[in-house]
Amino acid sequence: MAPLLLALTLASTPAPAPAPAPDEAPQKSFGLLLDAGVPDVLGVSLLYRPVPWLRVNAGVASNTVGWAARAGAGVAFPTFITPSLNVDVGRYFPTDYRPFLERLNGGAPAPAVDRIFQRFGYDFASAMLGLELGSPQSFAFFVRAGISYWSFRLTEEQTTGLLQDGFGDDVPGLSAGPFTLRMTTPAAKVGFLLYFF
Numbered sequence: 001m002a003p004l005l006l007a008l009t010l011a012s013t014p015a016p017a018p019a020p021a022p023d024e025a026p027q028k029s030f031g032l033l034l035d036a037g038v039p040d041v042l043g044v045s046l047l048y049r050p051v052p053w054l055r056v057n058a059g060v061a062s063n064t065v066g067w068a069a070r071a072g073a074g075v076a077f078p079t080f081i082t083p084s085l086n087v088d089v090g091r092y093f094p095t096d097y098r099p100f101l102e103r104l105n106g107g108a109p110a111p112a113v114d115r116i117f118q119r120f121g122y123d124f125a126s127a128m129l130g131l132e133l134g135s136p137q138s139f140a141f142f143v144r145a146g147i148s149y150w151s152f153r154l155t156e157e158q159t160t161g162l163l164q165d166g167f168g169d170d171v172p173g174l175s176a177g178p179f180t181l182r183m184t185t186p187a188a189k190v191g192f193l194l195y196f197f
Helices: 002-012 098-105 111-117 156-167
Strands: 030-038 042-051 054-062 067-076 081-095 120-134 139-154 179-195
Touching: 042 067, 042 179, 067 120, 081 139, 098 111, 111 156, 120 179, 139 156
Parallel strands: none
Antiparallel strands: 030 042, 030 179, 042 054, 054 067, 067 081, 081 120, 120 139, 139 179
């Protein structure tokens, strides 16, 4: 009789409810991007991730002579190994590049070059494919490669000075308008993504 009562008691006792699954950790949306490469030598940006697959950033970069303001965006679907597509745009502020050219060439640049690089700045944009390794919630290392687009604008004074340096006084009244030079080069970066909160 006792075994029967025990069996009935166990049968009528409700099974314990399964333990609730632990909540997933909330996505960290703010962080820091640190990178090194070409054409920017060094860069640091604040990073914001409104949704898991989209990142936007804004910060500064340096080519070791001048400073630039830059902004960018990237698309990635985070896993432990994450492919990404990234674009950046920015502007290097006018800076005196003549001391750098003197060190590079071992002497003062020619007058025409001196005139251009006394206050020299440019715009840039890049598009790169990347691969990231690490946690999308804390720390990831990345490598990226692609192309950069450069746009250099010379003022009317600079272009006129170039012509006058080339032709001397043989052509009186010589003048020129602003001139823009554009080119495309390879681009590559390595860096880190650090998410804080």
